[in-house]
Amino acid sequence: xxxxxxxxxxxxxxxxxxxxxxxxxxxITVILLLVGSIWGLLVAPPDFRQGNSYRIIxxxxxxxxxxxxxxxVMAFAGAVSLIWRIKMADVTMRAAAPVxxxxxxxxxxxxxxxxxxxxxxxxxxxxxxxxxxxxxFLYLGVVALFEAYENKTAAxxxxxxxxxxxxxxxxxxYKSVDWWYSLHQPASIKFTGESAxxxxxxxxxxxxxVAFYCxxxxxxxxxxRAELVWSYRESGWLRQLVxxx
Amino acid sequence: MHPVxxxxxxxxxxxxxxxxxxxxLVAFALRDNINLFYPPADVVAGKAPTDRSIRLGGMVVEGxxxxxxxxxxxxxxxxxxxxxxxxxxxxxxxDLFAEGEGVVAEGTLDETGMLVATQVLAKHDxxxxxxxxxxxxxxxxxxxxxxxxP
Numbered sequence: 053x054x055x056x057x058x059x060x061x062x063x064x065x066x067x068x069x070x071x072x073x074x075x076x077x078x079x080i081t082v083i084l085l086l087v088g089s090i091w092g093l094l095v096a097p098p099d100f101r102q103g104n105s106y107r108i109i110x111x112x113x114x115x116x117x118x119x120x121x122x123x124x125v126m127a128f129a130g131a132v133s134l135i136w137r138i139k140m141a142d143v144t145m146r147a148a149a150p151v152x153x154x155x156x157x158x159x160x161x162x163x164x165x166x167x168x169x170x171x172x173x174x175x176x177x178x179x180x181x182x183x184x185x186x187x188x189f190l191y192l193g194v195v196a197l198f199e200a201y202e203n204k205t206a207a208x209x210x211x212x213x214x215x216x217x218x219x220x221x222x223x224x225x226y227k228s229v230d231w232w233y234s235l236h237q238p239a240s241i242k243f244t245g246e247s248a249x250x251x252x253x254x255x256x257x258x259x260x261x262v263a264f265y266c267x268x269x270x271x272x273x274x275x276x277r278a279e280l281v282w283s284y285r286e287s288g289w290l291r292q293l294v295x296x297x
Numbered sequence: 298m299h300p301v302x303x304x305x306x307x308x309x310x311x312x313x314x315x316x317x318x319x320x321x322l323v324a325f326a327l328r329d330n331i332n333l334f335y336p337p338a339d340v341v342a343g344k345a346p347t348d349r350s351i352r353l354g355g356m357v358v359e360g361x362x363x364x365x366x367x368x369x370x371x372x373x374x375x376x377x378x379x380x381x382x383x384x385x386x387x388x389x390x391x392d393l394f395a396e397g398e399g400v401v402a403e404g405t406l407d408e409t410g411m412l413v414a415t416q417v418l419a420k421h422d423x424x425x426x427x428x429x430x431x432x433x434x435x436x437x438x439x440x441x442x443x444x445x446x447p
Binding site: 097099102106169171173177219235239250 | 302305306308309312313316317320321324328331332333334335336354390391392393394401416417418419420421422423424425426427428429430431432
């Protein structure tokens, strides 16, 4: 276990390991996305009140869930980077930020598209939607902060502090619909007790959430590999590895 | 663990805890401003301002929607099962606006306590089910006199 974690910190070992992982995970992700989309968009029944417009849930909810989880990945990498000063943690943090930003943007845009016919408005400043917008700015802030520094070690340290301070936003987003009066409805999927969404609609949704998690991991790994290729473009081990494959 | 790393770990933990506490206190202090709307009980009790636009949220009372014969004027009662407020709105209502469903109306209170709304939003609940399941359930959650969308 500990040797595995130590190995993850080594760029050459990680580069090789992630290559194998992506080769397996990428086709699995594509299959999951295809099956989930077809199941959700074509097979699942329409909603009793919203008709077919509810089907945007199969993109909106997975994107939002993984955007929140992705922030923990970024913040955890930030903490590791601050405490142990491991180069791979910096790379992880930097690679996670743009992926998370895109997922958050997808959640906001699909939410607006759904909100117009359902609520009657594209946008409302309620707690859930506003805190989600703050999450987008936090992700974009990390991306921008990294670019603002010449010294990448200092950049990583500043970004780690920003992502750790921003971490408080994640439980706020999650609980916002319960703590305050908001236009956004409470969660339909419940970990305890019966979900408020019928099982014929829930199963494709859960499948899409798993698919989006896989998509996040694949995109994160590809981003990290691109980052490694750039950082170690002069080193022998990379030339050897790239030459091999 | 190396003492320097241990110290950094404590620093990082402190940073997370303190920033969370700070933001938590701000959110707690601003809780009334973070709420999107007032429930009818607060409006009836006079807790909502009358000199500016407010949002009112609750359920549309069953059988209370009255539509004008000649124009788009609609009046309905909004309740939180403790108190009710009358709302008048002139305009196009969202698809999911219906009796017994959630609604958020924005507007100003007049001297009689009626909300003259400039915008009415439907508040969707967290229930999702196929039409057949809804029809099989009792009249409480099934759509009432509302055609199922194609």
